[in-house]
Amino acid sequence: MSTQQTKVEPSYLEHKGKYKGIFSWIFSTDHKRIGxxxxxxxxxxxxxxxxxxLLMKFELIAPGKTIMTAQTYNAFFTLHGIVMIFxxxxxxLPAVFGNFxxxxxxxxxxVAFPRLNLLSWYFYVTGVLLVIISQFFGExxxxxxxxxxxxxxxxxxxxxLPAVFGAFVLGxxxxxxxxxxxxxxxRLRAPGMTWLKMPLFPWTxxxxxxxxxxxxxxxxxxxxxxxxxxxxxxxxxxxxxGGDPILYQHLFWTYSHPAVYIMILPAxxxxxxxxxxxxxxxxxxxxxxxxxxxxxxxxxxxxWGHHMFTSGMSGVAxxxxxxxxxxxxxxxxxxxxxxxxxxxxxxxxxxTPLYWAVAFIxxxxxxxxxxxxxxxxxxxxxxxxxxxxxxxxxxIVFGGTxxxxxxxxxxxYPKITGKMYDSRWANIGLLLFLTGFVTLYGMMFxxxxxxxxxxxxxxxxxxxxxxxxxxxxxxxxxxxxxxIIINLFASLKNGIKAPSDPWGGxxxxxxxxxxxxxxxxxxxxxxxxxxxxxx
Amino acid sequence: MSAIETxxxxxxxxxxxxxxxxxxxxxxxGLFIVYTIYRYKxxxxxxxxxxxxxxxxxxxxxxxxxxxxxxxxxxxxxIQKHNKKIAVVLLCITILLGLVFLVNKYFEWGEHLRxxxxxxxxxxxxxxxxxxxxxxxxxxxxxxxxxHIIVGLVLLVIITISVTKEKINSEDFVFLENGGLYWHLVDxxxxxxxxxxxxxx
Amino acid sequence: xxxxxxxxxxxxxxxxxxxxLIVLTTISVILTQISLGTLTVAIALLIASIKSTLVxxxxxxxxxxxxxxxxxxxxxxxxxxxxxxxxxxxxLNR
Numbered sequence: 168m169s170t171q172q173t174k175v176e177p178s179y180l181e182h183k184g185k186y187k188g189i190f191s192w193i194f195s196t197d198h199k200r201i202g203x204x205x206x207x208x209x210x211x212x213x214x215x216x217x218x219x220x221l222l223m224k225f226e227l228i229a230p231g232k233t234i235m236t237a238q239t240y241n242a243f244f245t246l247h248g249i250v251m252i253f254x255x256x257x258x259x260l261p262a263v264f265g266n267f268x269x270x271x272x273x274x275x276x277x278v279a280f281p282r283l284n285l286l287s288w289y290f291y292v293t294g295v296l297l298v299i300i301s302q303f304f305g306e307x308x309x310x311x312x313x314x315x316x317x318x319x320x321x322x323x324x325x326x327x328l329p330a331v332f333g334a335f336v337l338g339x340x341x342x343x344x345x346x347x348x349x350x351x352x353x354r355l356r357a358p359g360m361t362w363l364k365m366p367l368f369p370w371t372x373x374x375x376x377x378x379x380x381x382x383x384x385x386x387x388x389x390x391x392x393x394x395x396x397x398x399x400x401x402x403x404x405x406x407x408x409g410g411d412p413i414l415y416q417h418l419f420w421t422y423s424h425p426a427v428y429i430m431i432l433p434a435x436x437x438x439x440x441x442x443x444x445x446x447x448x449x450x451x452x453x454x455x456x457x458x459x460x461x462x463x464x465x466x467x468x469x470x471w472g473h474h475m476f477t478s479g480m481s482g483v484a485x486x487x488x489x490x491x492x493x494x495x496x497x498x499x500x501x502x503x504x505x506x507x508x509x510x511x512x513x514x515x516x517x518x519t520p521l522y523w524a525v526a527f528i529x530x531x532x533x534x535x536x537x538x539x540x541x542x543x544x545x546x547x548x549x550x551x552x553x554x555x556x557x558x559x560x561x562x563i564v565f566g567g568t569x570x571x572x573x574x575x576x577x578x579x580y581p582k583i584t585g586k587m588y589d590s591r592w593a594n595i596g597l598l599l600f601l602t603g604f605v606t607l608y609g610m611m612f613x614x615x616x617x618x619x620x621x622x623x624x625x626x627x628x629x630x631x632x633x634x635x636x637x638x639x640x641x642x643x644x645x646x647x648x649x650x651i652i653i654n655l656f657a658s659l660k661n662g663i664k665a666p667s668d669p670w671g672g673x674x675x676x677x678x679x680x681x682x683x684x685x686x687x688x689x690x691x692x693x694x695x696x697x698x699x700x701x702x
Numbered sequence: 703m704s705a706i707e708t709x710x711x712x713x714x715x716x717x718x719x720x721x722x723x724x725x726x727x728x729x730x731x732g733l734f735i736v737y738t739i740y741r742y743k744x745x746x747x748x749x750x751x752x753x754x755x756x757x758x759x760x761x762x763x764x765x766x767x768x769x770x771x772x773x774x775x776x777x778x779x780x781i782q783k784h785n786k787k788i789a790v791v792l793l794c795i796t797i798l799l800g801l802v803f804l805v806n807k808y809f810e811w812g813e814h815l816r817x818x819x820x821x822x823x824x825x826x827x828x829x830x831x832x833x834x835x836x837x838x839x840x841x842x843x844x845x846x847x848x849x850h851i852i853v854g855l856v857l858l859v860i861i862t863i864s865v866t867k868e869k870i871n872s873e874d875f876v877f878l879e880n881g882g883l884y885w886h887l888v889d890x891x892x893x894x895x896x897x898x899x900x901x902x903x
Numbered sequence: 904x905x906x907x908x909x910x911x912x913x914x915x916x917x918x919x920x921x922x923x924l925i926v927l928t929t930i931s932v933i934l935t936q937i938s939l940g941t942l943t944v945a946i947a948l949l950i951a952s953i954k955s956t957l958v959x960x961x962x963x964x965x966x967x968x969x970x971x972x973x974x975x976x977x978x979x980x981x982x983x984x985x986x987x988x989x990x991x992x993x994x995l996n997r
Contacts, residue, residue, distance in 0.1 A: 742994055765925055
């Protein structure tokens with residue numbers, strides 16, 4: 168391992184390239200630095216989005232006006248959605264951990280197109296800047312919700328154009344990331360790493376890449392149609408001109424449903440890495456996890472109508488989409504069985520990433536089951552557009568992607584930073600966060616079931632006490648988040664030095680130093696065995 | 703070793719280009735979805751509106767693009783055969799044909815604009831829902847297509863210059879191949895736009 | 904695949920394909936001028952599909968390329984077709 172001349176290669180953090188200072192970061196084509204750029208950007212927007220959410224919950228602590236006007240509330244839930252969906256959870260795991268870990272995990276020196284990778288980040292920054300701009304000029308921030316439903320989206324006075332265009336540009340970022348990863352996985356796997364020897368996180372990035380590539384253009388063109396409506400009055404979604412607003416919904420959800428698989432597939436991949444490592448046992452049913460990931464990506468393309476059950480679609484459409492929605496739940500369930508079977512009789516190492524993974528399974532299942540409830544036509548008639556839907560997707564998206572993100576953050580923290588985080592504070596933060604989360608969003612199931620609508624600034628007195636509890640949950644959750652994030656930053660300075668393989672992981676990223684050198688591997692490894700090779 | 707790496711790079715680069723083409727297919731695909739729905743809902747109006755378009759000009763434009771696809775494909779053969787001059791000539795013909803296409807479009811659109819038939823106009827709205835949808839799609843789809851032609855032409859010009867400077871040569875012509883693929887895609891889209899707007903009479 | 908760079912398609916092949924494409928275009932124009940009712944669109948689209956296949960296989964080199972790209976192209980087309988059909992299914996039943 169160490170040669171006679173012990174020349175220690177500088178890590179990617181210390182590597183001296185063409186540029187100095189901040190420019191060595193924002194002009195870097197090193198996938199690891201780009202991953203960090205995304206990490207800081209996404210974290211920033213996550214905190215912005217979470218703060219907006221916190222303020223929204225505060226407004227809802229009592230009926231009537233509490234701290235903001237109705238118009239502001241509408242603008243807030245629009246901003247919260249746009250930021251969280253387009254700037255946080257869609258880029259989320261692929262942009263941060265995909266960028267950092269994919270080449271390492273498949274034994275490559277970088278992604279297939281490093282400059283395109285940097286361009287993806289530039290598109291990301293441009294997109295979020297446009298969204299920010301939309302908040303501050305002209306007739307006021309957009310108030311349509313992140314879903315930009317027609318005809319309101321082309322009739323409202325708010326700053327739709329920068330927001331819509333911002334989402335369009337963010338879409339480009341997503342497409343290019345997906346494209347890059349697909350080519351990387353096809354062409355740059357280390358010698359001997361056949362498809363079925365590739366670890367599961369890269370597999371989910373592969374499935375996700377196809378969704379990013381093939382679904383995102385649809386929302387791209389749909390947003391352009393909204394622009395055409397606003398500027399040229401083209402009429403595609405305008406009933407007075409012969410257009411159909413429901414067609415907008417079809418087009419929007421044809422992307423936005425597969426988008427949730429962009430959010431969840433890499434999350435499931437990260438969980439599939441964490442669980443075998445802390446069970447010291449090979450993953451149960453590797454091929455089933457691979458197959459179910461691909462199945463989710465494909466079938467997920469055909470269920471979008473379940474967002475539109477009450478919109479006015481035909482009866483046949485209702486039945487078809489409901490049936491397909493039930494089908495897509497099956498591969499997700501398969502994964503849960505695989506994870507639990509991996510843990511079973513494993514040599515369990517109780518660490519923060521494993522706690523996140525177990526918490527993930529818990530909240531993901533609640534979110535998933537509530538999805539089946541919403542997928543049932545008769546139930547959905549009552550639950551659509553109520554807080555039940557809010558609870559469902561916060562459990563499954565925030566619970567799913569969010570928990571996996573934090574799990575991955577702690578799992579790969581030693582590799583990325585070269586330090587160990589303080590596990591006591593990490594676990595305290597997690598516990599506080601989990602308690603707040605379940606309170607905040609759990610109450611929403613009840614509120615929705617009782618009939619409280621979503622995106623409503625005001626509500627009937629009968630919902631009051633449940634809302635108080637929910638809002639308090641948001642405070643507890645936010646405190647937990649603060650502890651988690653502050654701990655991660657503090658550990659950068661105070662953490663003890665991390666070895667290459669602190670957890671006993673068996674995938675290739677643990678064979679290089681923590682943090683890795685700029686070129687990743689001194690020599691491209693030759694792979695002979697599958698991943699998760701525990702004895 | 704380096705030959706294999708270069709070769710690998712070429713296949714990697716081409717694969718990346720194909721993936722990008724897929725996104726373009728889905729981008730236009732969204733518009734084909736809209737077309738399908740509104741044609742279904744306004745079948746008669748679409749029939750009648752299509753008759754207002756000139757089949758002659760449409761056919762002429764179709765053939766122009768088909769020929770330009772052939773010429774850019776042949777320019778790859780020329781490069782492989784170390785025939786720089788022929789490659790440049792073929793590329794110039796491709797670019798010229800693309801420009802002719804755009805000029806035709808300009809005149810076609812001009813006619814409709816002169817009659818005040820364009821998205822948002824009163825004249826169009828008065829004609830009825832079917833016509834509004836037909837012309838909305840017509841302008842949007844052929845407009846987006848024309849935008850792609852312009853991008854393609856810019857690419858081809860850059861490629862032609864690179865060929866003359868021999869930065870693209872018989873050893874390394876992946877840039878030409880990828881540019882050609884983009885141009886073929888533009889042709890492919892028109893192969894479907896043509897019957898859907900001009901031939902559904 | 905190692906010989907991929909060495910594989911040269913002769914000019915003649917391209918010209919023959921081009922001739923075929925022009926003939927197909929002419930046929931589709933002629934056929935659609937005759938009123939064939941609902942069949943008109945189907946025929947026009949069928950001919951367009953044949954033309955596209957020729958462009959894809961010869962001009963875009965798919966016939967000589969890695970099989971996976973052809974497979975993926977077909978997949979993309981099927982995906983788009985499925986989405987169109989699913990959406991249309993809603994409108995057909997309203």
